[in-house]
Amino acid sequence: MTAVLDSPPRGAARPRAVTAGPRLAGLALAVAALGGLAVLSVTLGVRDVSLEDLLAALGGLDENVSQAAVHKRLPRTLLAMLVGAALGLAGAVMQGVTRNPLADPGILGVTAGASLAVVVGIAFAGLSSPTGFIWVAIAGAAASAVFVYVVGSLGRGGATPLKLALAGAATSAAFSSLISAILLPRIAVMDSFRFWQTGGVGGANLERIGTVLPFLLIGTLLCLVVARGLNSLALGDDLAAGLGERIALTRAAAATGAVLLCGAATAVAGPIGFVGLVVPHACRLLGGSDHRWLLPLSMVVGAALLTAADLVGRLVARPSEVDVGIITALVGAPVFIVVVRRMRGRAL
DSSP: OOOOOOOOOTTSOOOOOOOHHHHHHHHHHHHHHHHHHHHHHHHOSSSOOOHHHHHHHHTTOOOOHHHHHHHHHHHHHHHHHHHHHHHHHHHHHHHHHHTOTTOOTTTTTHHHHHHHHHHHHHHHHOOOOHHHHHHHHHHHHHHHHHHHHHHHHOSTTSSOHHHHHHHHHHHHHHHHHHHHHHHTTOHHHHHHHHHHHHOOOTTOOHHHHHHHHHHHHHHHHHHHHTHHHHHHHTTOHHHHHHTTOOHHHHHHHHHHHHHHHHHHHHHHHOOOOSHHHHHHHHHHHHHOSOHHHHHHHHHHHHHHHHHHHHHHHHHTTTTSOOOHHHHHHHHHHHHHHHHHHHHHHHHO
């Protein structure tokens, strides 16, 4: 039976009737791609690892150099998957809540707010614990999200997609300048976190993953629970209220989940941009606009994208590497331009 889909964010592609079969096929394809990328991420690098050494390392046999490389890359791959899934899901939720196809944790200034909060905590409060990083990053992400929405809502027309994007871009630029102003006189802090500012998963370990995992799980549950409500919000507030949707509660739960995901991901991997923008648009092509399918698919595709970006960053400059945040920017910036041009064309 063909499902009735909700309307996509303004400026996005028109909804398509997508049956369950193609959706399951798209999800299965994404999961298979993620599994293949995970294997490649563990086996390829400065020293390539054979499948035999990979299986031996996973089986806990006597360790050689190749198996030691596997043990080092496994946490990195897992963190890339977790952060990519979190950012992909957060982007899809933000686009659904705001009905804005430009919504993205980076473009709306959320990751910049989390980054500024972490840098302020380190420079002025001696913040050093991983859990402290996460709480401070979440607080900064929440404050930045509220600020951008308030600024974008000023004036005639309220919070339009273009005004939110402009407010987010201006906020990100201002926060980046503040971060630089704080770090430049403090060499020790700048040396410790200059690579973190670029965004990457190179310092992954199981302790960091265990610290951030509860926050990611709570944020994910909040986002997935409101999937049906996001479908109602896509129809407009008046119609959603007429259908019995509690609009304020749905928006609050979705925004809280997205902020938790963005703040936790930024705290553990640094500010990584454009994943939340690219992934939902790609997933709508695979599975339509129904958030009950879009959100899980965005998690899988987001995990695959960041794993692939990390893998490419390690291979293109061997034996050195390019941070994953640079790779995602190279992919995401053209997509951002295409979406903006599409929005302008529809507005004419």
